[in-house]
Structures are given as structure tokens and as C-alpha cells.
Amino acid sequence: MSDATIDEICLVALAExxxxxxxxxxxxMGPFPVAAGRLAxxxxxxxxxxxxxxxxxxxxxxxxxxxxxxxxxxxxxxxxGYLAFRTVFDQAWSGRRHVxxxxxxxxxxxxxxxxxxxxxxxxxxxxxxxxxxxxxxINHTTSYWIPNQARTFAESVDVVSGPxxxxxxxxxxxxxxxxxxxxxxxxxxxxDFETPDGTMRLRSIHPGVSVDDxxxxxxxxxxxxxxxxxxxxxxxxxxxLIRDVIDxxxxxxxEFRS
Amino acid sequence: xxxxxxxxxxxxxxxxxxxxxGSRRKPMSLVRxxxxxxxxxxxxxxxxxxxxxxxxxxxxxxxxxxxxxxxDSIPLEPHFRIARQTGTVEAREYDEGAFYLGLLAAAHRxxxxxxxxxxxxxxxxYNPDLKTVTSPYEDGTELVAVPAFDIDVSLVHMxxxxxxxxxxxxxPDLYFDDLFAMAAKRTFMSCERLxxxxxxxxxxxxxxxxxxxxxTDGVVEAPGGAHFTECLPDYGRDEAFQREYAATARDADxxxxxxxxxxxxxxHEDYRARLAARQREAEAAT
Numbered sequence: 001m002s003d004a005t006i007d008e009i010c011l012v013a014l015a016e017x018x019x020x021x022x023x024x025x026x027x028x029m030g031p032f033p034v035a036a037g038r039l040a041x042x043x044x045x046x047x048x049x050x051x052x053x054x055x056x057x058x059x060x061x062x063x064x065x066x067x068x069x070x071x072x073x074x075x076x077x078x079x080x081g082y083l084a085f086r087t088v089f090d091q092a093w094s095g096r097r098h099v100x101x102x103x104x105x106x107x108x109x110x111x112x113x114x115x116x117x118x119x120x121x122x123x124x125x126x127x128x129x130x131x132x133x134x135x136x137x138i139n140h141t142t143s144y145w146i147p148n149q150a151r152t153f154a155e156s157v158d159v160v161s162g163p164x165x166x167x168x169x170x171x172x173x174x175x176x177x178x179x180x181x182x183x184x185x186x187x188x189x190x191x192d193f194e195t196p197d198g199t200m201r202l203r204s205i206h207p208g209v210s211v212d213d214x215x216x217x218x219x220x221x222x223x224x225x226x227x228x229x230x231x232x233x234x235x236x237x238x239x240x241l242i243r244d245v246i247d248x249x250x251x252x253x254x255e256f257r258s
Numbered sequence: 259x260x261x262x263x264x265x266x267x268x269x270x271x272x273x274x275x276x277x278x279x280g281s282r283r284k285p286m287s288l289v290r291x292x293x294x295x296x297x298x299x300x301x302x303x304x305x306x307x308x309x310x311x312x313x314x315x316x317x318x319x320x321x322x323x324x325x326x327x328x329x330d331s332i333p334l335e336p337h338f339r340i341a342r343q344t345g346t347v348e349a350r351e352y353d354e355g356a357f358y359l360g361l362l363a364a365a366h367r368x369x370x371x372x373x374x375x376x377x378x379x380x381x382x383x384y385n386p387d388l389k390t391v392t393s394p395y396e397d398g399t400e401l402v403a404v405p406a407f408d409i410d411v412s413l414v415h416m417x418x419x420x421x422x423x424x425x426x427x428x429x430p431d432l433y434f435d436d437l438f439a440m441a442a443k444r445t446f447m448s449c450e451r452l453x454x455x456x457x458x459x460x461x462x463x464x465x466x467x468x469x470x471x472x473x474t475d476g477v478v479e480a481p482g483g484a485h486f487t488e489c490l491p492d493y494g495r496d497e498a499f500q501r502e503y504a505a506t507a508r509d510a511d512x513x514x515x516x517x518x519x520x521x522x523x524x525x526h527e528d529y530r531a532r533l534a535a536r537q538r539e540a541e542a543a544t
Contacts, residue, residue: 168378175378
């Protein structure tokens with residue numbers, strides 16, 4: 001019996017979003033997704049390129065929070081590339097990139113909002129803004145990490161930062177040809193859009209969670225297959241990587257304070 | 259030049275580009291000089307940080323063109339949040355990468371650059387200036403035409419510069435400061451330290467000489483000029499100071515105190531002296 005905790009199960013489910021990516025810039029936003037990207041490279045997707053979250057591409061596995069410019073950094077860190085912000089945009093437009101972003105609202109088509117709540121022109125709550133979401137989502141593979149599903153999944157979103165499948169399908173010509181929302185991982189389950197009309201599908205359910213729990217936290221029609229697999233448990237090696245190498249201080253658990 | 263001499267070259271209603279990125283290498287001594295001047299009704303173009311927050315809080319901004327406005331360690335700039343929620347500024351928000359293309363188009367003197375960034379998102383819905391363009395080639399793809407940013411004056415802060423206006427960055431990222439300089443009709447540059455031209459390569463490799471004097475119109479030596487934003491490798495962000503600044507968005511009295519203590523000073527030297535005194539007090543207390 002595995003002693004994996006829910007944060008570790010979610011981390012593996014999010015790392016699974018990168019399976020098959022091969023050699024591209026794995027660019028997750030925020031500590032939890034960064035840990036998932038580092039886990040994917042350290043375990044099953046060794047050709048991913050990852051940064052220190054600042055401007056350096058780093059070979060080998062950095063612990064969360066450590067950056068190359070940190071005076072107290074590990075002597076063993078190897079810089080393999082330079083990714084200033086401008087280069088990151090160039091990489092995004094080249095398509096050799098997979099990001100993980102957060103969301104304040106997401107609908108069944110994968111439309112994501114972290115820009116504002118209420119009327120955009122004078123919002124009730126200004127959030128992060130559009131940030132890089134419009135350009136990321138339309139140019140290359142995107143996944144989302146949503147640690148509060150019931151608060152985030154929504155019938156509709158107030159502002160579309162990252163467009164979903166319905167918006168992209170409505171574009172004329174080839175504008176949407178590089179759009180792919182690979183995976184949405186929440187504290188309850190993993191989702192994809194592998195349906196005929198590009199609406200959200202329950203892909204796997206985390207151990208200890210029921211389909212009813214998932215539906216209770218989903219205010220829209222979700223595609224639920226007849227057989228829903230359980231999200232896989234971390235391997236012993238993955239637990240070692242998470243606990244001893246990538247996140248020895250438990251930063252990942254902060255996402256799970258309710 | 260001095261900060262006040264730079265500001266004397268500006269006028270109300272202008273479009274001002276500000277270099278740096280979030281709370282990183284912002285020309286803060288120049289921004290404070292704008293604040294103590296009578297300039298108002300400004301259109302600010304920025305990958306915004308406290309530059310935007312301060313100018314909004316002081317009521318100097320009419321219109322804002324931005325890729326984001328963040329303090330980095332505090333994800334949303336609190337004074338910008340208030341400006342948006344009270345509707346006091348006209349917002350022109352761009353995808354972060356699309357913003358780069360607006361600078362690049364201006365730098366290259368073309369009317370726009372095409373991109374997929376923004377297609378399908380609400381960037382187009384709420385940005386009445388933005389139009390799309392259809393590829394004239396066989397593919398016929400419809401793309402966003404990011405218009406060239408028409409900037410009157412850009413303000414940037416570099417680690418080193420010479421008196422002729424060659425600018426040098428020594429930190430991990432130039433951000434888009436070279437494009438701000440090229441995009442604007444005129445550019446003024448502050449720097450941590452003014453050095454002789456023959457000493458520039460003693461400071462860093464030739465790859466760090468990123469802003470040629472062709473695109474600068476005046477240099478201000480301003481040690482600590484990016485404070486409280488980071489200016490690596492010269493200094494990191496003053497997080498304690500930034501937290502105090504951020505708290506002024508929640509408390510009008512705190513804003514008045516902050517303004518009196520840090521903004522209503524006659525010159526950057528006075529700011530530096532007060533900051534040095536604060537640091538001595540902090541050291542004495544530990």
C-alpha cells in the first residue's frame with residue numbers, strides 16, 4: 001500500500017500531462033506545476049528543457065525555490081541555456097513549449113479566466129490580467145492546475161484569458177491549428193478534452209474521490225465515461241524524487257490548505 | 259543630466275514608455291521625478307510594476323497600455339488594482355508577447371506585426387484599437403495586427419552607461435529596454451554608475467552592451483535608481499520596502515505618510531540619504 005498523499009498524487013497526475021512531449025520547453029507557472037515538470041523530466045520525460053523560473057535553462061533537477069543567481073545555490077547546478085523573457089516568447093511562437101497555468105474560472109470548453117471578475121471594463125475584482133495566456137494557449141500545448149475545483153469550474157467565465165475549444169473552433173481559417181489543452185488537473189481528478197466537440201471529459205479520478213464528489217464540484221455537463229480509471233499512484237522512485245530532491249521543504253503542500 | 263532635467267523635457271498628455279519588467283530594474287528615480295512634477299494626463303506604456311502603481315495612485319495616468327502590472331513577489335500591483343476597479347484609467351491590455359510586438363513594430367517603423375496571440379481571447383473584445391489582418395498568402399490565416407506603440411519618450415534604467423548614452427545591462431535579463439529605446443521618439447536612460455566608454459568592457463562582455471547611443475538622448479547617473487525594484491547584480495529587490503509600499507493601497511493615511519517620506523523629496527540624493535538612514539536603523543535594531 002502506497003503512503004502517497006493527495007499532493008503527491010496530484011503532482012504525478014500533472015506530471016503525466018508532459019508524457020510524450022519529448023524535447024520541448026516545459027514551462028509551468030507557480031511552484032506546484034514547476035515541481036510536476038521537474039518530476040516528469042527526472043522520471044519519464046528526460047528530454048524536457050526546464051528553467052530555474054528566472055532566465056536559465058538548467059540541466060539536472062533543481063529543488064523548488066532555488067535559482068541559478070542564488071548565492072547559496074547547489075554547486076552541482078549546470079546551466080544549459082539562456083531563456084530571457086524575449087526568448088521565451090520566441091519559443092512560445094515556435095511551438096516548442098508546453099505551459100501549465102492556473103485559473104480563477106474555467107468552463108466546459110476549457111475557456112480560462114484569471115484576468116478579472118465582473119465586467120472587464122471596470123471589474124468587480126481585478127485579478128492577474130490576461131498575462132501571457134492568450135498567446136500561450138493559441139500557440140502551443142497548455143495544461144492547467146486547479147487546486148480548488150468547486151470554486152473554479154464555472155458555467156461560464158467572465159473574461160476569456162486562455163481560449164477554449166469553442167472559441168478556437170469559431171476562428172476563421174487556420175488560426176487555431178496549434179491550440180491544444182492537454183490536461184486539467186484538480187485536487188479531485190484529471191480531465192482532458194478528448195471528445196468529439198472538445199468539451200471536458202473526466203479522464204481519471206484521484207484515489208479516495210468518487211464520481212459523485214467530482215460532479216458535486218462541477219457546475220456544468222461533464223463527459224463521464226462508463227469506466228473512469230483511478231489516477232495512478234506515484235512510484236517509489238517518484239516519491240523519493242518529490243520528497244527528497246524536488247521539494248524537501250514541502251512547498252507543494254501549501255496548495256492544499258483549505 | 260539630473261532627473262528633474264529629464265522631466266523638464268516631458269509634458270502633460272504625452273505617451274511615456276517605461277522599461278524594466280514588473281518590479282525589476284525600473285527607472286524609479288525618474289518615476290519619482292515625474293511624480294514631484296506637475297505632469298498629468300499621461301499615457302503610460304509598460305510591462306508594469308510600481309512605476310505604474312505609483313503614477314496611478316498619484317492620479318497622473320489617463321491611459322495605460324500594458325502587458326501586466328505586477329510586483330512579482332506580490333502578483334498583482336495593488337494601486338493598479340484600485341485604478342482598474344474604480345475605473346480611473348483607460349486600460350489597453352495586451353498579451354505579454356503581443357506587447358513585445360507593439361514595441362518591435364514601433365522600433366522597426368512598420369504599422370503592425372501579425373501574431374496568433376490574442377485570437378479567440380478577450381484581448382480583442384475589450385481592446386477597440388486592435389484589428390486583425392488576413393495573410394495575403396495561400397494560407398489566408400487571420401491574425402492579430404498588433405499596432406506599433408507610438409511612444410513620445412521612454413525612460414529606462416541600466417546597470418552601467420557612458421556619457422554618450424551607450425547602455426549596459428549586467429543582470430539576468432535585458433527585458434525589452436532596447437526596444438523601448440528604439441520605439442520612442444526620445445529616450446532618457448538612468449544608470450547605476452556612469453563609466454568611461456573605455457571601461458564598459460571591464461564591466462561586462464560585449465554581449466551586455468545592448469542599448470547603443472543611437473537611441474538615447476540623455477543619461478542620468480542614479481545609484482540605487484531602481485530601488486525598491488531589483489537591479490541585479492547591483493542589488494536585489496527591497497522586499498520589506500515593497501511590502502510597506504503595497505500596504506499604502508489599503509490605507510489612505512499610510513499612503514500620505516509614504517508620499518511625505520519617500521516621494522515628496524526634492525531629489526534622488528535625498529531619497530538615498532533617507533534610505534541609508536533607514537538601513538542603519540534596521541541594522542541597529544537587529
